Amino acid sequence: MTFQQWLPLLVVASSLIPGSIIFVLGEQQIKLRTALNLAGAVVKVLLVAIMLWGVSLDQEYQVRYGLVEGLDFALHADALSLLFVSLAAVLWLLTTIYAIGYLEDSPHRRRFFGFFSLCVTATTGLALAGNLLTFLIFYEMLTLTTYPLVIHRGTPDSLRAGRLYLLFALTGGAILLLAVVWLQTLVGPVEFSATGILSETDPALYGSLRVIFAMLIAGFGVKAALVPLHGWLPQAMVAPAPVSALLHAVAVVKAGAFGIVRIVYDVYGAEFCGQLGVTIPLALVAALTILYGSMRALYQDDLKRRLAFSTVSQVSYIMLGTAIAGPLATTGGIVHLVHQGVMKITLFFAAGNLAETLGVKKVDQMRGSGRRMPVTMAAFTVAALGMIGIPPTAGFVSKWYLGIGAAQADQWWVIGVLVASSVLNAIYFLPLIYAAWFASPPDAWPDERPRGRFETSPALLFPPLITAVLTLLLGVFAGFPFSPLEWAKLIVLQEYAP
Amino acid sequence: MDAEWAMTGLIMVPLAAAIVVYVTATRFVAAWGVAVAMIQTGLTFWLTRSILQSGPVQVPLGGWEAPLGIPLYADGISVLMLIMTTLVGATSTCYAAAYFSALQHDPRRSSSQPTIQTFWPLWLILWSALNALFLSADVFNLYVTLELITISAVALIGLAGKAQALVAAIRYLFAALMGSLFYLLGVALLYSTYGTVSWHLLAETVQADVLTWCAASLMIIGLLLKTALFPLHFWLPAAHANAPAPVSGLLSGLVLKASFFMILRLWFYVFHPVMPVSAGWMLSVLGSAAILWGSIQAIRQQRVKLMIAYSTVAQVGYLFLVFGLACEPMGMLAWRGTAYLAFAHACAKAAAFMVAGSLMYMVGSDLLDRWEGIGRREPKLIFALALAGVSLMGLPPSAGFIAKWLLLNAAIGNGRWEVAAVIVLGGLLAAVYMFRIIGVSLSSAVPMPETMPIPRMMRWAPLVLAMVVIVGGIVTTEPIRLLEIGAPPIAAREVAP
Numbered sequence: 004m005t006f007q008q009w010l011p012l013l014v015v016a017s018s019l020i021p022g023s024i025i026f027v028l029g030e031q032q033i034k035l036r037t038a039l040n041l042a043g044a045v046v047k048v049l050l051v052a053i054m055l056w057g058v059s060l061d062q063e064y065q066v067r068y069g070l071v072e073g074l075d076f077a078l079h080a081d082a083l084s085l086l087f088v089s090l091a092a093v094l095w096l097l098t099t100i101y102a103i104g105y106l107e108d109s110p111h112r113r114r115f116f117g118f119f120s121l122c123v124t125a126t127t128g129l130a131l132a133g134n135l136l137t138f139l140i141f142y143e144m145l146t147l148t149t150y151p152l153v154i155h156r157g158t159p160d161s162l163r164a165g166r167l168y169l170l171f172a173l174t175g176g177a178i179l180l181l182a183v184v185w186l187q188t189l190v191g192p193v194e195f196s197a198t199g200i201l202s203e204t205d206p207a208l209y210g211s212l213r214v215i216f217a218m219l220i221a222g223f224g225v226k227a228a229l230v231p232l233h234g235w236l237p238q239a240m241v242a243p244a245p246v247s248a249l250l251h252a253v254a255v256v257k258a259g260a261f262g263i264v265r266i267v268y269d270v271y272g273a274e275f276c277g278q279l280g281v282t283i284p285l286a287l288v289a290a291l292t293i294l295y296g297s298m299r300a301l302y303q304d305d306l307k308r309r310l311a312f313s314t315v316s317q318v319s320y321i322m323l324g325t326a327i328a329g330p331l332a333t334t335g336g337i338v339h340l341v342h343q344g345v346m347k348i349t350l351f352f353a354a355g356n357l358a359e360t361l362g363v364k365k366v367d368q369m370r371g372s373g374r375r376m377p378v379t380m381a382a383f384t385v386a387a388l389g390m391i392g393i394p395p396t397a398g399f400v401s402k403w404y405l406g407i408g409a410a411q412a413d414q415w416w417v418i419g420v421l422v423a424s425s426v427l428n429a430i431y432f433l434p435l436i437y438a439a440w441f442a443s444p445p446d447a448w449p450d451e452r453p454r455g456r457f458e459t460s461p462a463l464l465f466p467p468l469i470t471a472v473l474t475l476l477l478g479v480f481a482g483f484p485f486s487p488l489e490w491a492k493l494i495v496l497q498e499y500a501p
Numbered sequence: 502m503d504a505e506w507a508m509t510g511l512i513m514v515p516l517a518a519a520i521v522v523y524v525t526a527t528r529f530v531a532a533w534g535v536a537v538a539m540i541q542t543g544l545t546f547w548l549t550r551s552i553l554q555s556g557p558v559q560v561p562l563g564g565w566e567a568p569l570g571i572p573l574y575a576d577g578i579s580v581l582m583l584i585m586t587t588l589v590g591a592t593s594t595c596y597a598a599a600y601f602s603a604l605q606h607d608p609r610r611s612s613s614q615p616t617i618q619t620f621w622p623l624w625l626i627l628w629s630a631l632n633a634l635f636l637s638a639d640v641f642n643l644y645v646t647l648e649l650i651t652i653s654a655v656a657l658i659g660l661a662g663k664a665q666a667l668v669a670a671i672r673y674l675f676a677a678l679m680g681s682l683f684y685l686l687g688v689a690l691l692y693s694t695y696g697t698v699s700w701h702l703l704a705e706t707v708q709a710d711v712l713t714w715c716a717a718s719l720m721i722i723g724l725l726l727k728t729a730l731f732p733l734h735f736w737l738p739a740a741h742a743n744a745p746a747p748v749s750g751l752l753s754g755l756v757l758k759a760s761f762f763m764i765l766r767l768w769f770y771v772f773h774p775v776m777p778v779s780a781g782w783m784l785s786v787l788g789s790a791a792i793l794w795g796s797i798q799a800i801r802q803q804r805v806k807l808m809i810a811y812s813t814v815a816q817v818g819y820l821f822l823v824f825g826l827a828c829e830p831m832g833m834l835a836w837r838g839t840a841y842l843a844f845a846h847a848c849a850k851a852a853a854f855m856v857a858g859s860l861m862y863m864v865g866s867d868l869l870d871r872w873e874g875i876g877r878r879e880p881k882l883i884f885a886l887a888l889a890g891v892s893l894m895g896l897p898p899s900a901g902f903i904a905k906w907l908l909l910n911a912a913i914g915n916g917r918w919e920v921a922a923v924i925v926l927g928g929l930l931a932a933v934y935m936f937r938i939i940g941v942s943l944s945s946a947v948p949m950p951e952t953m954p955i956p957r958m959m960r961w962a963p964l965v966l967a968m969v970v971i972v973g974g975i976v977t978t979e980p981i982r983l984l985e986i987g988a989p990p991i992a993a994r995e996v997a998p
Contacts, residue, residue: 026884069978070903070975070977070978071837071903071906071907071977071978071981072981073910074903074906110877111877113880114880139897140897140898140902143896143897144896144897144898146896147887147891147896150936151943154940154943156945157874157877157943157944157945157946158944158945159944162940162943162944165936165940166936166940169932169936173894173929173932174929176896177925177926177928177929180909180925181909181913181921181925184906184909184910184913184921185913187910188910188913188914
């Protein structure tokens with residue numbers, strides 16, 4: 004095997020191996036466990052960087068392994084997978100640091116970090132999946148490895164949330180399995196390729212292909228929290244903060260959105276989707292999800308629940324950009340995959356800091372928190388402004404491209420949706436920010452636990468700080484080489500190749 | 502002559518060991534068991550290599566040709582079944598050694614429970630009979646070995662010593678004897694018509710006439726009773742749930758597969774050209790009903806071992822989907838998937854029963870309510886249970902997923918949407934009962950104080966077996982290649998309408 008074949012495997016193994024070793028270690032071997040975790044995360048970032056460099060120079064990274072006839076396990080690094088895998092690698096490193104600080108002295112950390120690593124393994128695996136089957140394998144693995152994280156606390160609430168999560172995710176997985184097998188019996192093994200593989204299909208099969216498309220979108224839509232399949236996401240909030248951060252920014256929700264991008268561009272092909280007439284329904288569902296999620300977010304007084312509904316809404320920007328299917332809108336959708344991840348993880352880190360340090364869990368308890376925890380709340384503010392789409396944050400870049408993409412495709416109603424969503428975002432974020440900075444703090448916080456000499460322990464403080472700075476950098480330096488925006492343009496160039 | 506020695510050894514070594522331990526009543530009885538397990542592992546490996554290199558082997562035992570001698574025959578599927586038996590058998594042996602030695606020191610043990618001495622000869626005879634069955638080349642030998650299996654299995658259930666277990670054992674005995682009678686009647690009819698009991702010769706001469714149909718029906722019905730296909734599963738849950746911990750896994754994993762293997766052999770190697778398509782589909786319909794009924798019953802149970810036993814009823818249903826699917830163009834996929842599922846289920850189910858047995862030993866009960874928070878004490882066992890569950894649900898990466906993938910391909914490729922729906926629904930229902938156990942065990946309720954320490958081997962044996970199931974979902978080319986050796990000509994055969 005050559006290095007080109009080893010590299011994708013190594014990227015997956017860099018979290019699989021530490022995860023497996025952690026299960027074998029004792030609960031009290033904290034130092035070794037932490038070292039393994041961090042080493043794995045750093046190695047993954049380095050490997051991904053090498054891969055990123057290689058792919059930009061047109062290197063092929065591919066490995067293939069036959070399971071049964073018609074069932075190949077294939078990892079393949081193309082531009083789209085690198086976008087996702089870089090996001091996962093960087094945010095995993097930060098989340099690992101955060102989780103180490105967050106879970107200090109809590110029980111069952113071995114189980115937590117073991118499954119945490121496996122969860123990231125599944126995410127990188129599906130980012131690098133070279134065909135639909137490999138994607139499916141990692142997609143199911145993701146469901147199974149996140150379940151122990153969701154129910155980590157073991158309270159009746161979290162067990163209920165876990166059950167709901169499994170109900171949604173496994174049913175989605177089952178529909179997906181049926182669709183994949185059906186597609187395969189019609190057209191043979193489904194490899195991802197930049198312009199889709201189905202455009203040559205016999206027109207007699209168009210009806211079946213439409214049904215399969217709907218099934219695939221439903222299967223991925225469960226994880227991507229498309230309305231009405233979003234019911235599990237707000238409930239899953241009972242999970243510890245690092246898990247929520249990972250769930251919303253990198254792993255689960257993103258896996259669904261990424262799956263839909265793959266289906267539209269690399270299986271069906273954007274043009275062929277238009278020909279089948281399936282893009283408009285998808286765009287409508289995405290638009291509905293955007294508005295519905297924002298509306299529901301308005302009425303949540305639990306901070307994490309508000310953020311969860313915000314995720315429901317924000318992730319659908321990706322689907323919206325995908326479904327409008329013009330080069331600019333696609334750029335906006337794909338780049339939002341990264342931008343939403345960075346912004347949302349900041350918000351969840353900050354929410355976790357508030358809950359851990361001050362016991363603040365409700366929206367109305369946040370009054371004056373900016374004075375007590377200025378760094379955390381500054382990060383929160385930057386990310387929230389990004390969510391609204393205010394320049395020069397990353398969120399602005401996504402929305403800008405989505406907007407001009409919609410105009411280019413003559414879908415003017417989309418701009419209305421974007422404006423409405425921005426207004427709603429402003430309504431549910433700005434009062435929080437105002438109260439945090441300008442209202443006077445209460446006499447006593449609900450459950451204050453000072454950690455160290457900073458406003459909270461460094462492991463909790465730096466990750467949101469870094470991601471908040473990233474939110475700004477991604478917006479300001481969007482035009483630089485290797486920025487997500489430039490990379491998304493590269494992807495779009497390939498997807499719309501003549 | 503490599504293969505001949507291996508085949509003979511696989512049958513004779515456990516048999517000889519059974520006699521030795523029984524006659525000498527040695528104190529180091531568990532050591533004998535472990536030694537047998539090691540020899541069997543070597544022999545299985547040897548035979549597998551030989552079959553992979555040179556194809557199916559037929560050997561006359563002791564050089565006596567048919568009709569006087571007893572011929573043995575090994576092809577891909579029989580070797581896969583032997584590998585399954587060795588894996589489950591060897592881990593169960595280690596598990597049983599730890600279990601019975603722990604039981605002897607258990608203050609809760611009632612005096613009516615028999616000692617370790619009774620288990621080993623019975624299990625070794627069962628092991629020998631299983632291997633002999635998978636290697637049999639004639640339908641009468643199949644009968645003899647199946648009887649040996651039944652009798653030793655009944656006695657093993659009775660080992661639990663409780664009234665419940667004895668009642669279940671007797672019920673099983675009656676059902677199994679009834680099944681044997683049907684089967685024997687069918688064999689007699691066949692012998693009187695064709696003058697041979699070798700299934701190779703029968704396959705060449707079999708005719709589509711009423712007498713053959715009667716014989717085939719009798720034999721298959723008898724075997725269905727032993728395989729516990731819905732609605733003939735009535736004896737199974739009680740028998741498998743009340744047996745001693747190491748025995749439950751053997752029953753669900755191996756003993757059921759023995760009679761199922763016979764159905765596969767008879768149907769696809771002998772009767773396939775003369776059986777009407779409707780008969781195949783009838784079995785598939787019963788299989789679908791079994792999947793749904795067994796899963797729903799499993800969900801409703803309060804006792805974990807009953808839950809796992811009903812799960813067996815459901816999983817046996819999956820094995821019968823092949824009889825309808827094989828009548829159509831992509832039947833070969835279904836056949837491979839079914840054989841692989843038999844293997845996957847044996848390992849996963851034995852692991853699940855071992856976990857249940859260990860935890861039951863620890864808390865003294867298998868009521869699910871008593872298992873709250875147990876996963877915090879025994880993470881390894883719950884992890885093993887979860888891995889086994891992944892295969893039972895048919896999720897990747899596991900041998901169960903590969904098998905289900907093949908079955909689904911056959912079903913959808915032939916436009917059999919109702920079968921595809923049942924396959925997928927069965928997986929979801931399996932997730933409901935598996936995660937019910939896992940969820941309860943991970944809850945943060947404080948576990949009960951009075952528990953027995955679990956011997957280390959009772960943790961590792963199920964974990965190893967569960968890992969096998971996962972590895973079986975990654976290393977698949979070799980087993981599938983094995984299944985192609987001496988595979989029945991399903992695809993090439995024109996089926997009678």
